[in-house]
Amino acid sequence: MTAVASPLEVSSPPGPEARFAERVRGLVESRYGYAPKDAAMPSFQASLEQHRAGRAMEAYWQLLLRSGSAGAGNDLQELVELLLNHDTTCGRTPPHFDVMRERILPESVRKGRPLRIASLGCSTGEEAYTLALTALEVAGPHARPAVEIVGLDLSARALTVARAGVYPASSLRDLTPARRELGFTRSPGGFQVRPELSRLVRFIQHNLMSPLPLVGIDAIFCQNVLIYFSPSSANVVLGHIRNALAPGGWLFLGPTESAHRQREWFLPVAFAETLAYSRR
Numbered sequence: 395m396t397a398v399a400s401p402l403e404v405s406s407p408p409g410p411e412a413r414f415a416e417r418v419r420g421l422v423e424s425r426y427g428y429a430p431k432d433a434a435m436p437s438f439q440a441s442l443e444q445h446r447a448g449r450a451m452e453a454y455w456q457l458l459l460r461s462g463s464a465g466a467g468n469d470l471q472e473l474v475e476l477l478l479n480h481d482t483t484c485g486r487t488p489p490h491f492d493v494m495r496e497r498i499l500p501e502s503v504r505k506g507r508p509l510r511i512a513s514l515g516c517s518t519g520e521e522a523y524t525l526a527l528t529a530l531e532v533a534g535p536h537a538r539p540a541v542e543i544v545g546l547d548l549s550a551r552a553l554t555v556a557r558a559g560v561y562p563a564s565s566l567r568d569l570t571p572a573r574r575e576l577g578f579t580r581s582p583g584g585f586q587v588r589p590e591l592s593r594l595v596r597f598i599q600h601n602l603m604s605p606l607p608l609v610g611i612d613a614i615f616c617q618n619v620l621i622y623f624s625p626s627s628a629n630v631v632l633g634h635i636r637n638a639l640a641p642g643g644w645l646f647l648g649p650t651e652s653a654h655r656q657r658e659w660f661l662p663v664a665f666a667e668t669l670a671y672s673r674r
């Protein structure tokens with residue numbers, strides 16, 4: 395009797411578009427760290443085909459390779475803009491802001507020096523403004539400057555939203571009414587960040603695969619960013635974070651991310667409801 399392969403066992407070899415998508419995935423990962431998982435490859439391929447817009451594969455590949463160099467366009471960055479996930483809200487991961495409010499900010503207020511904080515992969519800015527809000531709550535409006543906050547992201551589009559500081563109500567859903575009132579005023583587009591917060595925050599476009607343009611930072615939030623990176627790229631970013639943090643400075647990662655493999659760089663410290671990392 396001849397064995398018949400079930401349909402699940404028969405897999406046709408990848409077509410030219412799928413092979414091309416694999417090649418581009420490698421390029422995107424080496425430049426930006428972002429590495430779509432296998433399950434996300436069909437949507438990666440669809441975005442790629444949309445951006446290639448019928449151009450010949452080899453000619454398009456050359457454009458991507460030259461992208462960003464003098465005289466060339468920025469096709470690779472434009473492609474990556476289509477892929478990035480900018481999901482965020484104000485006050486995401488409340489226990490991290492609790493540690494800032496109860497432990498780290500009061501210490502710096504006592505020492506009378508501003509705390510330098512960075513939000514890496516800041517997206518549309520909600521995390522950076524929540525840090526400013528938390529500082530305002532701890533130090534009060536007259537104890538300025540309690541903090542200097544810098545938000546970094548690769549995406550020019552996300553940073554345009556961040557600088558404008560106007561959000562729909564859904565972005566503020568995790569804030570209590572009192573906190574929302576302290577940080578925002580109603581505006582035609584939703585809720586506008588108050589100047590008391592925006593003057594504490596600035597934004598810079600930056601690729602996290604490059605060394606950070608920052609030194610002596612007291613606390614770095616890098617939440618829900620490395621989850622999209624391959625392990626080796628995440629390691630590169632953690633090395634840059636280490637170099638930018640002051641000794642004893644704090645690192646906060648997203649709930650499903652960790653720096654456990656970098657024990658020689660970071661000491662995990664348990665708080666009531668979360669874990670943070672202190673630079674050794």
Ligand SMILES: C[S@@+](CC[C@H](N)C(=O)[O-])C[C@H]1O[C@@H](n2cnc3c(N)ncnc32)[C@H](O)[C@@H]1O
Pocket residue numbers: 426427428478479480481482483486514515516517518521546547548549552600601602603616617618619648
């Ligand atoms: C899901 S959002 C996280 C936003 C925020 N940190 C939070 O947890 O709510 C991930 C952000 O990382 C940014 N990102 C991804 N790769 C990056 C890179 N290589 N350099 C800088 N930012 C990057 C994306 O543009 C996106 O805005």
